[in-house]
Amino acid sequence: MNQNTVQIEFTINGKKVTTNIPSHVTALHVIREIMGLKGSKEGCGIGECGACTIQVDDKAVNSCLMLGAQLHNRDVMTIEGLSKEKKLHPLQEKFIENHAVQCGFCTPGLLMSTHAFLKENENPDRQEITRAIAGNLCRCTGYQQIITSIEAALQDESCRGGE
Amino acid sequence: MNMNYVRPRDLAEAFAFLAENGRDTTIIAGGTDVMVDLRSGELDTRFLLDISRLDELKGIRLEGENLVVGATTTLSDIYHSELLTQYAPALQKSAYNFASTQIRNVATIGGNVAHCSPCGDTVPPLVIHETKVVFSGKKGERRIPIEEVATGPYRCFLEKDEIITAFILKPVEADFADFQKIGRRKDLAISRLSMAVMVDRDSDGIISSMKFSLGACTPTPHRMTAVEEFMTGKKVTCELLFEGGKLLAEKMIEITGRRPSIIYKEPAVQGLFVRMLYPVV
Numbered sequence: 001m002n003q004n005t006v007q008i009e010f011t012i013n014g015k016k017v018t019t020n021i022p023s024h025v026t027a028l029h030v031i032r033e034i035m036g037l038k039g040s041k042e043g044c045g046i047g048e049c050g051a052c053t054i055q056v057d058d059k060a061v062n063s064c065l066m067l068g069a070q071l072h073n074r075d076v077m078t079i080e081g082l083s084k085e086k087k088l089h090p091l092q093e094k095f096i097e098n099h100a101v102q103c104g105f106c107t108p109g110l111l112m113s114t115h116a117f118l119k120e121n122e123n124p125d126r127q128e129i130t131r132a133i134a135g136n137l138c139r140c141t142g143y144q145q146i147i148t149s150i151e152a153a154l155q156d157e158s159c160r161g162g163e
Numbered sequence: 164m165n166m167n168y169v170r171p172r173d174l175a176e177a178f179a180f181l182a183e184n185g186r187d188t189t190i191i192a193g194g195t196d197v198m199v200d201l202r203s204g205e206l207d208t209r210f211l212l213d214i215s216r217l218d219e220l221k222g223i224r225l226e227g228e229n230l231v232v233g234a235t236t237t238l239s240d241i242y243h244s245e246l247l248t249q250y251a252p253a254l255q256k257s258a259y260n261f262a263s264t265q266i267r268n269v270a271t272i273g274g275n276v277a278h279c280s281p282c283g284d285t286v287p288p289l290v291i292h293e294t295k296v297v298f299s300g301k302k303g304e305r306r307i308p309i310e311e312v313a314t315g316p317y318r319c320f321l322e323k324d325e326i327i328t329a330f331i332l333k334p335v336e337a338d339f340a341d342f343q344k345i346g347r348r349k350d351l352a353i354s355r356l357s358m359a360v361m362v363d364r365d366s367d368g369i370i371s372s373m374k375f376s377l378g379a380c381t382p383t384p385h386r387m388t389a390v391e392e393f394m395t396g397k398k399v400t401c402e403l404l405f406e407g408g409k410l411l412a413e414k415m416i417e418i419t420g421r422r423p424s425i426i427y428k429e430p431a432v433q434g435l436f437v438r439m440l441y442p443v444v
Contacts, residue, residue, distance in 0.1 A: 006168045023168035023211070026198065046199050047266055048351055059239075059268040065198045066269065067191065069168040070213060113264065134350035135263025 008072040013081030021068045028052045028063035031078055039079035039108045050136035053109035054078050060116040079108035090158040091115060098149040102140035110136045114150055118160050169212045174219045182301040185323035188212050192235050193269035196278045220328055230334040234273030234327045250334035253359040254288035256342040263351050273327045279313035282379045287359035288342055290376035290384050292332035300325040313383045337361040343439045345431060354379040356431055362443055369398050380428055381418045389414050399443045408433030
């Protein structure tokens with residue numbers, strides 16, 4: 001079978017890569033199957049659950065709805081890029097401290113959405129936080145613990161930074 | 164899957180490609196609709212032409228008497244635009260509850276319109292601003308009124324060798340403007356009903372002009388001139404809103420016929436109309 005490919009060059013978690021990918025695959029496929037980074041999850045595959053959320057040029061996007069080829073020349077961050085030197089990012093610590101993780105399937109996507117949100121918002125209220133993570137479904141927690149974690153993160157300047 | 168990805172360097176290259184391969188090509192920008200159709204197998208195309216990087220298609224600006232919104236302007240950019248706060252607040256409001264943050268960050272206004280879903284949230288606001296949609300190709304450009312872009316649900320007036328490049332709106336600083344929708348839930352909801360309105364009042368509180376458009380519950384978007392005319396020249400009271408809403412529901416039924424969902428939609432359309440315009444009372 002003739003499979004068309006396209007060459008892409010992009011930065012993933014601070015590392016520059018050049019690779020050939022099939023032209024029809026999603027960005028999520030590139031990240032999981034070609035880059036081997038399994039933190040980003042596929043839940044629904046149609047942009048409703050947010051489990052596949054990554055950051056592209058600092059903005060949260062659904063990687064299942066992005067064509068892999070569209071990653072060309074972009075700066076991509078996945079959950080693997082959040083923590084440094086085998087230490088958890090302070091935002092991850094807040095999620096653990098406040099019991100925002102149960103089965104964990106939604107967590108990488110939620111952390112990506114939250115991290116992007118905190119970069120742009122200095123002092124959001126609970127309603128704004130709820131809206132920011134509206135594109136991330138969690139079937140375990142009922143969201144309260146997640147929102148509380150994000151509120152806790154707001155008190156901690158170190159939660160905003162990181163690559 | 165035998166599909167090729169094509170990324171033109173500029174608009175001229177995109178036009179040339181479409182002139183040659185338009186029939187076998189699907190245009191992709193944000194991809195939030197295209198990728199869903201690709202995944203389901205509904206879309207099978209030889210070429211995907213990626214116009215998301217073309218600078219010529221981006222941005223919101225005033226050009227003389229017109230407010231121009233580039234076709235690949237994202238819903239996030241629409242939501243954050245100060246120009247739109249001033250000159251097209253209903254359009255801005257339609258971006259507020261549009262899908263989710265992740266989708267707003269990439270989804271484009273051009274894609275929302277070109278997809279021709281009856282539920283496209285940006286369409287009713289574009290209708291009240293009497294928007295002309297710029298269709299461009301190698302042969303030149305033509306300007307189509309927004310209401311004629313969809314010839315039916317998911318059917319677009321666009322020729323195979325054309326791209327939507329921009330939206331030309333009449334900028335209006337109205338006394339009151341709003342967009343409202345009803346979906347099955349609050350976020351990521353596909354609109355069951357949507358509506359956009361602009362109202363100007365004179366010093367006695369009498370409506371001097373009104374523009375109103377209904378979306379989602381009719382196959383293509385409709386400006387509701389009968390409702391506009393009924394409301395204009397009157398002082399806004401609660402009774403007037405209920406009467407206007409009743410007329411709106413009647414006009415909707417004239418277009419759609421009495422479908423099973425009408426038991427819900429008739430009172431819902433009236434209720435949403437009253438709720439939206441209540442701040443004017």
